[in-house]
Amino acid sequence: MDHRDASVPTISRTGPFRASVTTFGALIGSGFRRYATYRQATIAGTFTNIVFGFLRCYVLLAVAAEAVGNRPAGYDVEQLATYVWVGQGLLSVIGIWGWTELADRIRTGDIAADLLRPVGPVAAYLAADLGRALYGMLTRFGPPLLAGALFFPLHTPARWQTVPLFALSVLLAVIICFGCRYAVNATAYWLQDARGPITLWTLGSGVLGGLYFPLRLLPEEVAVVLWVATPLPSLLQTPLDVIAERDGPALQTGLVGLQAGWAVVILAVAVLVQRRAERRLVVQGG
Amino acid sequence: MGELRAYAALASAQIRSAATYRSSFLVELFGNMGATVFDVLTVLVLFRATPAVGGFSLWEAILIVGLSSAGFALADFAVGNVDRLKTFVRAGTMDSVLVRPLRALPQLLLMDLPVRKVLRVALGFTVLGVALAANDIDWTPPRVLLVVLAPVTAAVFFGSIFVISASLAFWWVDSGEIGSAFTYGGRDFTSYPITVYGPWFRNLFAYTLGFAFVAYQPALALLGRPDPLGLPAWAGFLSPLVALGAVVVAAAVWRAGIRHYRSTGS
Numbered sequence: 368m369d370h371r372d373a374s375v376p377t378i379s380r381t382g383p384f385r386a387s388v389t390t391f392g393a394l395i396g397s398g399f400r401r402y403a404t405y406r407q408a409t410i411a412g413t414f415t416n417i418v419f420g421f422l423r424c425y426v427l428l429a430v431a432a433e434a435v436g437n438r439p440a441g442y443d444v445e446q447l448a449t450y451v452w453v454g455q456g457l458l459s460v461i462g463i464w465g466w467t468e469l470a471d472r473i474r475t476g477d478i479a480a481d482l483l484r485p486v487g488p489v490a491a492y493l494a495a496d497l498g499r500a501l502y503g504m505l506t507r508f509g510p511p512l513l514a515g516a517l518f519f520p521l522h523t524p525a526r527w528q529t530v531p532l533f534a535l536s537v538l539l540a541v542i543i544c545f546g547c548r549y550a551v552n553a554t555a556y557w558l559q560d561a562r563g564p565i566t567l568w569t570l571g572s573g574v575l576g577g578l579y580f581p582l583r584l585l586p587e588e589v590a591v592v593l594w595v596a597t598p599l600p601s602l603l604q605t606p607l608d609v610i611a612e613r614d615g616p617a618l619q620t621g622l623v624g625l626q627a628g629w630a631v632v633i634l635a636v637a638v639l640v641q642r643r644a645e646r647r648l649v650v651q652g653g
Numbered sequence: 654m655g656e657l658r659a660y661a662a663l664a665s666a667q668i669r670s671a672a673t674y675r676s677s678f679l680v681e682l683f684g685n686m687g688a689t690v691f692d693v694l695t696v697l698v699l700f701r702a703t704p705a706v707g708g709f710s711l712w713e714a715i716l717i718v719g720l721s722s723a724g725f726a727l728a729d730f731a732v733g734n735v736d737r738l739k740t741f742v743r744a745g746t747m748d749s750v751l752v753r754p755l756r757a758l759p760q761l762l763l764m765d766l767p768v769r770k771v772l773r774v775a776l777g778f779t780v781l782g783v784a785l786a787a788n789d790i791d792w793t794p795p796r797v798l799l800v801v802l803a804p805v806t807a808a809v810f811f812g813s814i815f816v817i818s819a820s821l822a823f824w825w826v827d828s829g830e831i832g833s834a835f836t837y838g839g840r841d842f843t844s845y846p847i848t849v850y851g852p853w854f855r856n857l858f859a860y861t862l863g864f865a866f867v868a869y870q871p872a873l874a875l876l877g878r879p880d881p882l883g884l885p886a887w888a889g890f891l892s893p894l895v896a897l898g899a900v901v902v903a904a905a906v907w908r909a910g911i912r913h914y915r916s917t918g919s
Contacts, residue, residue, distance in 0.1 A: 408829035418834040421854050422841045429707045429849035430699050439702035518851075563680025570687045579695045584702055 377485040390486060391494050398498025409506050412459055416507065417514045420455040424448055424519055427580070440583035445522040446611040450581055452515025453610050454603055460503040460537065461544045461602055462496070463572045469552035470561035482645065489637050493545055500541040522611055529612055532623055536606040539626040543598050546633030547572070553637070556644035577604030583613070594622075598629040659755055663763040671768050681769040689722050689776045692844060707848035708881055712787045714846065716875065719781035720868035721843040724807020726777035730770040732812045734762055736832060739822035748916050757911060758816075778804065788876060796875055799890060803871040806896040807843075810867055813899035814839055816907055823910030835862070843867040848881055855882075866895040 378387045427447045431437050442450060469492065472478040481488045515521060524530055551568045555561035573579060576599045582590045594600045605622045608614060614622070671678045696718050700711045709717070738761060741747040750760050781804065790796065818832030825831075839858070842850075847859045847869045859865035866888075873880050874889025 405827065405829075407825070407827035411825075411827070411829035411831035415830045415834040415838070418838045419841070421850075422838060425850045425854065426699070426706070426845050429845075430703050433705050434703040558674075558677060560674040560677045562674075563677035563684065566681050566684030567687075570684055570691065574691045574694070579691065580698050584698050 378487065378490045379485070391490065394486070394491055394494030395498040395501070398495035399502045400498075401495070402499045402502045413507055413510045416455040416458060416511045420452050420511050420515055421518075423455075423579075424451040424515065427451060428519075440581055442581065442583070442611065442613060443522075445520050446613060447581075448515060448519040449522040449611045450607050452512050452519070452521065454578060454607050455511040455515075456508040457537065457540075457603060457606060458578070459507040460500050461540050462499060462503065462548075463544060463576065463578075463602065464569055466548050467552065467561070467565060468492075469549060470555040470565065473552070473555040473561075474559055487638075487641070489549060489634070489641050492549060493542070493634075496545045497541065504537070524610065524612060526612065526616060528616065529610065529619070532619060533606060533610045536609045536623045536626060539623065539630045540602050540606050542630045543601050543626065543633050544572075546630070546637045547598060547602075549637040550633070550640050553640045553644055556640075556647070572599055572602060575599040576602040577607060581607075583608075594625065598633055601626040601629045656755060660759055660763055663760065667763065667765060668768060678769060682772050685770050686772040686776050689726060689773050689780070692722055692840075693718060693780055696844070707846040709846040709848070712784065713872070713876060713878075715780065716784040716788055717846060717868045717872045718844045719777070719784040720803055720807060720872055721840060723774075723777035723781045723804040724867060725811050725840045725843075726770065726774040727804065727808035728811035728815060730767055730774050731808065732762055732815050733770070733836075734765045734767055735815050735819040736836070737761070737765065738819040739826070739828060739832075742822045742914070743826050745916055747914065751911075751914070758907065785875075790875055791877055795890070799871060799874055799892075802893055803868075803875075803889075806892045807867045807871075809896040810863065810892075810899050811836070811839065813896070813903035816903040817899075820903075820906045820910040823913050839864050839867075843869065863895045863899060866892040 378390050424447075427439075427450075428444060430439050431442075431444050431447055437444065439447075469478075469488075472481065478488075481491065484491065512521075524533075547568065551564050552561055554564045558564070575582070575593055575597065582593060582600055582604050585593075590600075594604075605626050608622060609619055612619065693715070696714055697711075699706060700714070704710070706714060735758070738747070741750065741761070750757050750764075753760065785800065814835050815832075818835050821828045821832060839862075842858050842864050847855055847865055850858070859869070865884075870880070870884065870889040871892050872889070874886065877886075879886065880888065
């Protein structure tokens, strides 16, 4: 088995690196094509993102109108609008909600087929998720931003490094979100029914990720603890603060660095959970 | 009688299934409550930055969010499951619902009885109760009547929105999340004084679709505040009529949808 060449679809540390890269790329492509099939759902989802954009934007601007200096939590009006509309655009790119595929496959026993493949499940699902995120970025990100720009004054980035930092931050957020969802879904290995943990994740990730309100509105100590001790603010709050240029260049870069740290930790957790699970797995469904 | 027994059997099967995965059920029970906790928390956090939102104080805003949460939680408990219709339509499972000698809507609702949403209803009404106690309300007989009616009419209104949104799937199988814009979007819209929204957006949601009468107008009537947007003081008492109108529309849309349904055949 040591003489595999690049034509064998596999991802392994012992096999040729090029084969791993090719396989990973192919899996990303298939994830992309899979989500590109649901064109009508894409339109429906975009419409919903835009409606929620209006709801959140009007509320936050009303807060700004009566806040001290019109700058609640240090955001001016344009930064708040940017925060809301980029957030609506990113929502389906990051993909916080609705992924129960792994939990469902564990419950039905289909996971057995995944374990037989020459690609580890964490790597395979990560690749598919990156493909999904790429499709989301190309289709779901633009329309809410455009709608926001038509109806509200948005913040134009002033520093050259903001846009590349934002792109990196989004990629890291996608990876962190995937790792969290994987770990949450993997509780089904032990619980069979992961609906409970998934409910907790859906709730916690939305509010503590910065979707409902910017976390900077919380007392400062609470926000810092959330940021450092949990991966949740790294999901939405960080990319949004980066693009809105809420902080100076040093803190802006530092937050993305913190994200990188969390991405490594969360992926390691996902791999670890998967290994532990494989050791005790009894496949459902006979 | 036989029909009622059949519905009871459907409901008790759901309770047994909930009892099987006990820990998941408990987490869901509290998780669903968490949704309302976070709605209220969001209002509290926003008021940390400002003394007033849209001209309304914190406790007035809590009264609005309490009315909206109580009504929404009740509606979600009673008919929220109808949003699974799109799954049934796509998978063709709707066929088996329609061939049974029971009405389609109650069957769909009882096929997944949301016992897990019970705590959330209780919490919604608790928030409303606290808000009523904290605001200085001049209790007159009409206001007592209104405070009893308002959460129920809000629930009836939201329930109609749930049914209308779900019915979209009869015409547009892949309607995906579009219904959420009006159900959950409606909940978010009604959680704040409608003075915060821009004019055209407010006209659409508040007056054309009727969401102003879920929480905002009843809250004004309870508080005895004149409407900064110009509707008369008795507008809050129109809520039951608006809810009734929504029910009529929902029933018509649902019937038309059932008639229009073509099995996917898979």
